Every structure is written in C-alpha cells, then in structure tokens.
Amino acid sequence: MEWGKTDHEAAANTYESTWRIFSADGSMMENGLKVVIDQAKQSMNIDRPVAISDVADFNFVRDAQRELGIKAR
Numbered sequence: 001m002e003w004g005k006t007d008h009e010a011a012a013n014t015y016e017s018t019w020r021i022f023s024a025d026g027s028m029m030e031n032g033l034k035v036v037i038d039q040a041k042q043s044m045n046i047d048r049p050v051a052i053s054d055v056a057d058f059n060f061v062r063d064a065q066r067e068l069g070i071k072a073r
Contacts, residue, residue, distance in 0.1 A: 018036050033055075033056055
C-alpha cells in the first residue's frame with residue numbers, strides 16, 4: 001500500500017479487524033470508529049487525543065441515506 005506506506009499484511013489485518021463495524025446501510029457506529037482510531041493511534045505511537053471529527057465526516061452517509069429513504073441508525 002504505497003500511499004499509506006502500509007505493507008500488505010498490515011493492511012489485511014486492519015481490514016479483518018474492522019470490517020465488522022460497518023453496517024449494510026454504509027454507516028458506522030461512532031463507538032466502533034473510536035475503537036479503530038484507538039488502534040491506529042497505538043500502532044502509530046500517537047499520544048495526542050484524536051477526535052472522531054478529526055478523521056470522519058458522516059454527513060455524506062446521512063445525505064445518501066436520506067436520498068435513498070434509509071432510516072439512520
């Protein structure tokens with residue numbers, strides 16, 4: 001993974017540990033994203049707080065759900 005400087009094994013492990021936090025409607029529970037952020041912080045030795053809003057914007061998912069008539073979780 002050249003753009004992220006992540007080797008294939010690390011990328012596969014990350015995917016395997018996180019794919020279950022996504023729902024069929026494309027949304028993600030905020031507490032699930034917090035787990036992903038915490039794991040990434042640990043693996044990258046980041047000590048500072050990282051807010052969900054620093055890495056994610058759920059507005060596009062909510063807009064798509066609204067357009068498709070999908071009730072948000």
